[in-house]
Amino acid sequence: MGITSRNDWLRALGGLLLPDGCSGCGRATEHPPFCRRCLPAAAPPVPTTPPRPLAAWVAEVAYTGAWKEWIHRFKYPGAGLMSLDPAADAVVLALVRAAARRVPDGFNPDLVVPVPLHRKRRRVRGFDQAALLARAVAREVGARACLNALERCRDTPQQIGLSRRERRRNLRGAFVARRSMEPCIWLVDDVATTGATLSEAARALRRAGSRRVVGVCVAHTPPGGTDEAFETPVLSS
Numbered sequence: 298m299g300i301t302s303r304n305d306w307l308r309a310l311g312g313l314l315l316p317d318g319c320s321g322c323g324r325a326t327e328h329p330p331f332c333r334r335c336l337p338a339a340a341p342p343v344p345t346t347p348p349r350p351l352a353a354w355v356a357e358v359a360y361t362g363a364w365k366e367w368i369h370r371f372k373y374p375g376a377g378l379m380s381l382d383p384a385a386d387a388v389v390l391a392l393v394r395a396a397a398r399r400v401p402d403g404f405n406p407d408l409v410v411p412v413p414l415h416r417k418r419r420r421v422r423g424f425d426q427a428a429l430l431a432r433a434v435a436r437e438v439g440a441r442a443c444l445n446a447l448e449r450c451r452d453t454p455q456q457i458g459l460s461r462r463e464r465r466r467n468l469r470g471a472f473v474a475r476r477s478m479e480p481c482i483w484l485v486d487d488v489a490t491t492g493a494t495l496s497e498a499a500r501a502l503r504r505a506g507s508r509r510v511v512g513v514c515v516a517h518t519p520p521g522g523t524d525e526a527f528e529t530p531v532l533s534s
């Protein structure tokens with residue numbers, strides 16, 4: 298059957314961008330990239346008590362299985378793709394928009410801010426995934442985003458295999474706010490493990506004047522889970 302209408306064109310384009318079936322469980326779905334069972338994901342994966350000084354934090358899925366693979370593709374698009382993996386972008390941006398809708402009432406954002414990469418890493422990677430996420434979150438809730446509000450002033454060693462306390466020490470003073478901050482900030486990142494990175498970035502926002510900082514993440518590493526396997530940019534074909 299040929300492509301006959303604008304609708305068909307759009308569907309054909311969508312077919313290129315979106316994966317076949319549900320991105321969570323692989324089953325056929327009428328609502329790609331997720332089936333009804335997988336979006337919203339069965340249970341919010343984040344423990345209710347956020348690490349200080351966060352006022353709240355949310356994530357959409359646990360950092361395991363298919364979700365982990367999608368996030369990995371989003372962060373490390375295959376060589377030759379020029380940092381583009383539209384299917385992974387579609388899945389991960391849909392997840393972070395869903396996470397944004399989980400933020401409890403009473404935390405309306407004055408500004409949405411990404412946890413930035415150090416500029417050296419940004420140069421190596423060619424893009425900053427947290428900036429893409431922050432823009433999607435801001436659009437979803439009709440708030441302003443400021444993509445360079447925070448600067449990562451130290452290129453901290455990878456957090457792989459470090460305990461909570463070691464992560465904290467590793468990150469101390471890693472972020473600085475580049476201007477004075479609004480009262481309620483949503484701080485966006487891809488994966489939270491212990492929350493040490495969010496915590497340290499939130500401290501910089503508080504020093505710059507914000508009173509409440511809410512962490513908004515795509516995924517959370519479940520207790521006992523590990524972020525090790527995907528920390529190194531091993532590209533899958």
Ligand SMILES: [Zn+2]
Pocket residue numbers: 319320321322323324331332333334335
């Ligand atoms: Zn599913």
